[in-house]
Amino acid sequence: MGIKERKERHKEDLKAKILEAAKKLFVKEGYEATSIRKIAAEIEFSPTTIYLYYKDKTDIAYALHQEGFSLLRERLSALIYVEQPFERLKAMGRAYIQFALDHPDFYELMFIMKEPMEYLQAHHPEEDWPEGERVFDGLIQTVEACQKAGYFVDMNTAEVAMLSWSVVHGLCSLHITSHFKHIAEKCSSYALPEHEALLESIFQTYIRLLDGLK
Amino acid sequence: MGIKERKERHKEDLKAKILEAAKKLFVKEGYEATSIRKIAAEIEFSPTTIYLYYKDKTDIAYALHQEGFSLLRERLSALIYVEQPFERLKAMGRAYIQFALDHPDFYELMFIMKEPMEYLQAHHPEEDWPEGERVFDGLIQTVEACQKAGYFVDMNTAEVAMLSWSVVHGLCSLHITSHFKHIAEKCSSYALPEHEALLESIFQTYIRLLDGLK
DNA sequence: TGCATATATTAACAGTGTTAATTAATTTTG
């Protein structure tokens, strides 16, 4: 039954091509502007064909969401070579910020928009969010290692991990939504770095707070 | 010319009624689901009448955005009675979190969505964001007072303020976008508090880090 | 070759924000 297999392969191909087209449009024009009809035009199929491969638009959003997480995981897992756990934690924070700066659209989809997470809750209430968990697991393990090295003593590991995440996410999302931009302009008397360097600098301030601990 | 004034007043009234209707729908069903046509039906006018009072939909979003900021400012300015600056800073953080929990829709509009800030940038590039700045000014002043009391020494005031903001915003936004929910479920071994108590608990963890400084 | 199945398409529905043209009401002016 080689024919059947070829059809299967074609089907997989088309599904991938849809996602590829969606990603292209989405990176260029954002999620809202990426319509089913535009995706269809991109791959030269009729709009309804998309629905043979993806349940609805949020299904596509979720697929991209997953892609984003494997991109992020790649970057973070590259840091296992940093042996000192606290140094690794800091490096993870910087890598996370850099990811957000390099892929603001993906970041928005992964962490700012509600749609993909709500889709997850509605359609996969069981297994929930394997990609995200793997990333978070890495963070948990690093925090645990930090605790063994004398940092964050007597603190809940998961809570420290969530706090670390909150700090960098707060920085990245306030940057992406251009909240920082507006505020920074009015803080000329404080000699703040500009744009992306500001994020790095605030993160450094956070690190200095943590350094004061041990 | 009392008639002219009455008409002016009527015009102001209708503008306010539109905003009121928009707020009602927006709080109940969210921003996307709040269409111009629904707002119009709510006040029993035709959809195009809205455009005589607001430039476009983002103009309405921005008006609500501003309302949200005066709500937040009310809460934060109620904390000036807390004399110890570091205590006040902590209280501001808790009040900010409570605001996000009490008004998640407003919070989303104010800090998560891009539309109102982009509208601001596009239509009022000069004066930029008076409501937001006043809130941030209060934070800056509190941080400054903390520094005079020996906290955050040798650190950039504005950066410490932005960091403080990032921490609570990170917490609130990851909560609202239900990212924490999915992660927390998989962290049963860490005995985490549930839902909103989790935010308070993580914030407490942050406070413990800061407490270790002075 | 004929039938069944999977695949893709067209047509359509119910919405969306927004603008132009038109009508109704009100105020100002001759």
Next chain:
DNA sequence: CAAAATTAATTAACACTGTTAATATATGCA
């Protein structure tokens, strides 16, 4: 007071959106 001008509100329309049902087309199997 009546006519003209201004203002306010409406209807109709455009160009979209996501999505579904009904229809056509091509393919694999007996």
